[in-house]
Amino acid sequence: MEASATYFRMEQDAWKTYPHDPPLLALAKFSHDEAMRQMHAAKSEAERRKIAAAIFLGFYLDNGRARGTLCAQNGVDITAFVRTFENHHADLHDKALKLVADEGVSEDRLYEMHKDAMLNHLGYEMLYLHDGMLMSLKESCEKLLARSFVFVPLMNFRNVEPWIANEIAK
Numbered sequence: 001m002e003a004s005a006t007y008f009r010m011e012q013d014a015w016k017t018y019p020h021d022p023p024l025l026a027l028a029k030f031s032h033d034e035a036m037r038q039m040h041a042a043k044s045e046a047e048r049r050k051i052a053a054a055i056f057l058g059f060y061l062d063n064g065r066a067r068g069t070l071c072a073q074n075g076v077d078i079t080a081f082v083r084t085f086e087n088h089h090a091d092l093h094d095k096a097l098k099l100v101a102d103e104g105v106s107e108d109r110l111y112e113m114h115k116d117a118m119l120n121h122l123g124y125e126m127l128y129l130h131d132g133m134l135m136s137l138k139e140s141c142e143k144l145l146a147r148s149f150v151f152v153p154l155m156n157f158r159n160v161e162p163w164i165a166n167e168i169a170k
Contacts, residue, residue, distance in 0.1 A: 010034070011124070023128050028160075035161060052167035053099035056157060060086070060093055061111050063155055066118035070126065071141035073119075078141055081148040088152050095168050 014023075014030035021029065035055050042048035068082040086093070097107065105113075126140040135143070144151055158165040 011121070024125060027125070032161065035164060039164065039167070049099050049167050049170065050103075052164045053096035055161070055164055056092055056096045056168055057100070057107070057110065058114070059157055059160075060089055060096070061107070061114070062118045062122065064089075065111055066115065066122055067126075067144075069115070070119050070122045070137065071144070074137040074141055076138055076141035076145065078145045078148075081145050081151070084148055084152050085155060089157055092157060092165060092168050099168065 010030065011027060014026040017033070018026035018029050038051050038055065039048055042051055064082050064085050068078055071078040123137065126137050126144075127134055129140050130143055153159075
């Protein structure tokens with residue numbers, strides 16, 4: 001299934017599964033459920049660690065590089081946010097890349113393969129990023145940049161998905 005269709009289906013399933021939650025909370029809960037399903041389905045520790053690395057790399061590219069691209073397309077340079085986010089996750093990033101090194105796909109290629117889907121997904125997510133208050137993408141990017149000190153700690157993968165982070169860090 002094409003990555004954009006996967007994101008769309010995931011968003012639809014999140015709203016069906018958690019209809020009483022705000023959109024971003026429903027999506028976060030559903031994403032966590034899906035990650036747990038994938039992790040529990042692994043047949044070995046090595047497979048589970050590779051799945052963990054793939055989940056993390058999606059999180060990392062989505063929240064760093066893709067978010068930076070989306071904001072740049074909307075006239076806001078959030079390089080400082082992206083750099084802080086990436087530095088905050090540097091240790092997990094390095095370990096995750098080592099875990100998937102034998103897959104033969106570079107991080108840049110992985111990003112290019114999923115870039116359009118990530119941008120579409122983030123285009124929706126960014127509209128509701130600030131306490132569910134609807135705002136333009138440009139306003140959302142500006143607020144994200146101004147409040148990086150709040151958002152980067154909230155986007156800490158070790159807090160969001162501790163079991164997955166621990167599988168990578170082993």
